[in-house]
Amino acid sequence: MKDTGESKDHQLTVALRIRPLSDAELEEGATIIAHKLDDQMVVLMDPMEDPDDILRAHRSREKTYMFDVAFDYSATQDEVYRSTTKCLIEGLISGYNATVFAYGPTGCGKTYTMLGTDREPGIYVRTLNDLFKAIEETSDDMQYNVSMSYLEIYNEMIRDLLNPSSGFLDLREDSKGEIQVAGITEVSTINAREVMELLMKGNKQRTQEPTAANQTSSRSHAVLQVGVRQQSRCRDILQEVRFARLFMIDLAGSERASQTQNRGQRLKEGAHINRSLLALGNCINALSEKNGNKYVNYRDSKLTRLLKDSLGGNSRTVMIAHISPASLAFEDSRNTLTYADRAKSIRTRVKRNLLNVSYHIAQYTSIISDLRSEIQRLKKKIADQASKQLNPDRTDIRHVQAEVQAHSSQQSRAEMDQLWEQLIDAFRQQMDIRKRLMELDNSNMEIQIDTSKHLLTIADWEQERFRRRKKWQGERRKESFNKDESEKDSDSPESLPDSTETQEVAIARDNLVTLMAEQKKIQKQKAGLEQRLAELREKARRLEELLPHRVSSEEQREVLCLLCKVHELEIENAEMQSSALLKDNVIRQKNVVVQRFEQHRHLCHEIIQQQRKFIAGELFTGIRNGTEISARDESGQTVAVKQQILRGVQNIAVKAARRRSKVLEIDALRLPPPPSPLDPKKHKSNLSLTEAPPKGLVLRRGRQPSPELCHATSDDNLSSSTGEGPAPSGTWTRPRNRQAVKNPAPREQDFEGRRRKRRSRSFEVTGQALSQAKNTSQRFRPLDSTSDPHLHINGHPPAPLLRPQHRAQPQLTKIRPSHNIHPTGLISQ
Numbered sequence: 104m105k106d107t108g109e110s111k112d113h114q115l116t117v118a119l120r121i122r123p124l125s126d127a128e129l130e131e132g133a134t135i136i137a138h139k140l141d142d143q144m145v146v147l148m149d150p151m152e153d154p155d156d157i158l159r160a161h162r163s164r165e166k167t168y169m170f171d172v173a174f175d176y177s178a179t180q181d182e183v184y185r186s187t188t189k190c191l192i193e194g195l196i197s198g199y200n201a202t203v204f205a206y207g208p209t210g211c212g213k214t215y216t217m218l219g220t221d222r223e224p225g226i227y228v229r230t231l232n233d234l235f236k237a238i239e240e241t242s243d244d245m246q247y248n249v250s251m252s253y254l255e256i257y258n259e260m261i262r263d264l265l266n267p268s269s270g271f272l273d274l275r276e277d278s279k280g281e282i283q284v285a286g287i288t289e290v291s292t293i294n295a296r297e298v299m300e301l302l303m304k305g306n307k308q309r310t311q312e313p314t315a316a317n318q319t320s321s322r323s324h325a326v327l328q329v330g331v332r333q334q335s336r337c338r339d340i341l342q343e344v345r346f347a348r349l350f351m352i353d354l355a356g357s358e359r360a361s362q363t364q365n366r367g368q369r370l371k372e373g374a375h376i377n378r379s380l381l382a383l384g385n386c387i388n389a390l391s392e393k394n395g396n397k398y399v400n401y402r403d404s405k406l407t408r409l410l411k412d413s414l415g416g417n418s419r420t421v422m423i424a425h426i427s428p429a430s431l432a433f434e435d436s437r438n439t440l441t442y443a444d445r446a447k448s449i450r451t452r453v454k455r456n457l458l459n460v461s462y463h464i465a466q467y468t469s470i471i472s473d474l475r476s477e478i479q480r481l482k483k484k485i486a487d488q489a490s491k492q493l494n495p496d497r498t499d500i501r502h503v504q505a506e507v508q509a510h511s512s513q514q515s516r517a518e519m520d521q522l523w524e525q526l527i528d529a530f531r532q533q534m535d536i537r538k539r540l541m542e543l544d545n546s547n548m549e550i551q552i553d554t555s556k557h558l559l560t561i562a563d564w565e566q567e568r569f570r571r572r573k574k575w576q577g578e579r580r581k582e583s584f585n586k587d588e589s590e591k592d593s594d595s596p597e598s599l600p601d602s603t604e605t606q607e608v609a610i611a612r613d614n615l616v617t618l619m620a621e622q623k624k625i626q627k628q629k630a631g632l633e634q635r636l637a638e639l640r641e642k643a644r645r646l647e648e649l650l651p652h653r654v655s656s657e658e659q660r661e662v663l664c665l666l667c668k669v670h671e672l673e674i675e676n677a678e679m680q681s682s683a684l685l686k687d688n689v690i691r692q693k694n695v696v697v698q699r700f701e702q703h704r705h706l707c708h709e710i711i712q713q714q715r716k717f718i719a720g721e722l723f724t725g726i727r728n729g730t731e732i733s734a735r736d737e738s739g740q741t742v743a744v745k746q747q748i749l750r751g752v753q754n755i756a757v758k759a760a761r762r763r764s765k766v767l768e769i770d771a772l773r774l775p776p777p778p779s780p781l782d783p784k785k786h787k788s789n790l791s792l793t794e795a796p797p798k799g800l801v802l803r804r805g806r807q808p809s810p811e812l813c814h815a816t817s818d819d820n821l822s823s824s825t826g827e828g829p830a831p832s833g834t835w836t837r838p839r840n841r842q843a844v845k846n847p848a849p850r851e852q853d854f855e856g857r858r859r860k861r862r863s864r865s866f867e868v869t870g871q872a873l874s875q876a877k878n879t880s881q882r883f884r885p886l887d888s889t890s891d892p893h894l895h896i897n898g899h900p901p902a903p904l905l906r907p908q909h910r911a912q913p914q915l916t917k918i919r920p921s922h923n924i925h926p927t928g929l930i931s932q
């Protein structure tokens with residue numbers, strides 16, 4: 104299934120329905136304690152509360168709850184349907200999955216809401232009616248296919264209610280990660296009457312037994328699944344097909360043994376019901392966690408596995424909680440209200456399910472052609488055998504005799520049958536084990552995906568902690584180098600950065616432990632099953648070897664061979680499915696990693712974009728105003744902007760600064776002679792803004808790169824160069840040739856060469872204080888984050904020993920090359 108639509112956040116809709124007080128409750132003298140206050144609010148009063156009891160005045164358990172919609176005894180079935188489910192139909196035929204489920208204690212009206220009565224039909228019937236109406240309205244342009252399946256989960260076993268004789272069914276996760284019921288009957292129809300009949304038929308099959316709490320108590324969870332497939336009637340090569348599933352679920356009610364007075368089978372049913380509802384409650388708890396990072400264990404019951412997508416995946420979900428208004432049911436009502444209240448904060452991500460039909464047609468075509476050729480082959484074989492029967496090879500008299508002998512021997516036939524049964528049984532068992540192994544593999548993969556997610560979370564954190572530590576150590580080293588002994592004493596080193604784990608990491612660790620334990624359990628089960636499978640295979644092999652000796656006729660032998668082949672193929676098929684599933688899961692795992700890198704790349708891109716904007720803005724403001732950026736620093740306005748930029752580049756700059764610090768320390772010790780003023784005539788053509796450079800703006804650059812580097816640096820718009828000689832205030836300065844600089848020592852030269860290479864990719868627009876600029880001893884400094892005291896983003900100026908002349912200078916702004924800066928260092932528009 105291909106998703107081309109944007110996924111949207113959807114908050115679980117929670118409705119509450121209070122049923123009328125029953126006759127039995129009235130007889131028992133129950134009072135009404137649950138009231139609807141308005142369309143959304145209900146109050147549950149404390150039955151123990153006595154208004155005259157002053158001592159209990161502060162211990163009241165009365166509580167008000169707010170839901171998306173609330174109904175009381177006066178609400179009709181139609182009102183409930185309209186406010187909860189009707190709105191899902193439109194989404195359903197546009198490709199959005201949906202789920203409606205009724206939740207609550209036994210006897211509180213779940214079945215009444217979902218199924219209803221003949222006179223007051225419930226949500227099932229109304230939804231299907233409206234769905235078919237909607238289909239009919241658009242059927243001129245669209246072609247629909249509606250399939251329906253109806254199942255129950257009884258004692259943790261899945262039964263097909265449309266075909267109860269099919270035995271118990273298994274849950275499978277398909278390659279798209281969706282849970283499917285293997286082998287369930289899916290009835291395709293768009294005939295409302297037909298669907299209703301099926302529904303009624305299914306309901307008759309549902310396990311219902313009277314209990315003390317409810318005369319028609321449902322002992323199972325019933326799940327009605329409706330699949331809607333929609334495609335345009337005008338055929339195209341690339342046709343869009345929408346597919347969505349609607350689950351309508353009538354859960355069994357939670358029950359207390361004391362209340363239901365259940366014994367024997369009913370008690371066992373109750374235990375299963377409560378177990379699966381507990382698993383559901385746990386999932387609701389985990390999903391409603393504020394940080395949303397808690398591990399959600401859907402694997403605890405079939406119900407939660409089936410509801411996986413509805414609760415935490417791709418589905419618009421509505422929960423209709425039911426309570427009794429009776430004072431006797433206070434505890435049950437309170438529990439239900441608490442769960443329903445929590446469920447409100449569950450969020451799912453819904454996206455439209457679109458199928459790329461061309462892809463599927465291609466796939467089906469190849470499958471169909473394969474099947475056709477197989478049928479042809481088998482037909483030919485049958486025809487050959489038939490002709491052989493008609494014209495037996497009379498020449499081989501011994502063969503005929505043997506055949507006659509075999510046919511006449513009753514005993515050998517019985518033996519054969521027995522062997523045959525054994526063989527079939529071995530195959531069947533093998534298939535069962537394969538299925539179970541596949542399920543285990545699937546669970547294992549899910550665990551691995553969850554594990555890798557948590558490991559990534561922990562790895563991220565470890566990386567972050569390592570980065571913080573390194574940063575802290577770097578700062579410490581710098582500090583200790585810069586400060587005098589006395590200063591060191593006064594400024595005692597800061598403590599190590601906080602390395603306590605975040606809650607997310609702690610949860611990830613906890614979850615890892617749980618997952619490991621589960622994985623071990625699965626491995627153990629797998630080992631047992633694999634051993635059993637090997638035994639069965641061996642048994643089947645022996646039987647297969649034995650059979651040809653027992654069967655006498657060629658025909659029998661052929662049939663047996665064919666049957667063996669069929670079973671072998673079945674097993675191969677299962678193996679292939681299993682390996683496809685494994686591959687799929689591996690791909691999914693990789694997708695998670697790719698997604699993360701993609702997010703990271705996106706984030707980096709955004710940061711770079713923002714920095715560019717800041718830089719460009721800052722640069723032009725500087726030019727227009729004709730003031731030195733550094734001069735504006737003093738006003739405080741630019742400081743804020745700079746801080747913003749600096750914060751953005753902080754991580755990059757700090758790393759670069761550390762790497763370069765040593766180089767620059769040496770560089771600082773052998774600063775070039777003062778730059779000479781720029782010859783305005785020589786560079787007139789480059790001054791495109793004004794004939795005379797803007798007063799106060801000094802564009803300063805690093806040293807001029809070596810000739811071979813000039814070309815590269817010109818691409819970066821501003822090549823580094825060394826300003827030499829005094830730079831007059833308010834003039835554009837262009838650094839002079841590197842030759843003018845006193846030649847450094849050979850080792851230093853090599854060092855300098857490397858440094859220049861690095862600098863050729865960076866430059867700075869820097870403002871010196873006007874007073875400084877006027878000073879003829881104005882210096883042009885190398886372009887490096889560490890070359891300026893204010894570019895030490897962490898607020899650590901360089902050692903005064905190394906850069907005494909810069910200590911008093913105002914801040915510099917470091918920027919990356921911009922396309923509108925001329926390679927000569929002058930800005931063009």
Ligand SMILES: Nc1ncnc2c1ncn2[C@@H]1O[C@H](COP(=O)(O)OP(=O)(O)OP(=O)(O)O)[C@@H](O)[C@H]1O
Pocket residue numbers: 121122123176207208209210211212213214215216317319320321322354355356357425
């Ligand atoms: N809103 C209502 N209006 C009228 N009758 C109701 C209403 N809700 C429930 N009832 C009646 O209450 C009884 C119990 O309801 P129902 O069987 O639907 O409960 P349940 O929650 O499905 O119970 P269980 O979990 O045991 O299956 C039924 O006789 C039903 O007709």
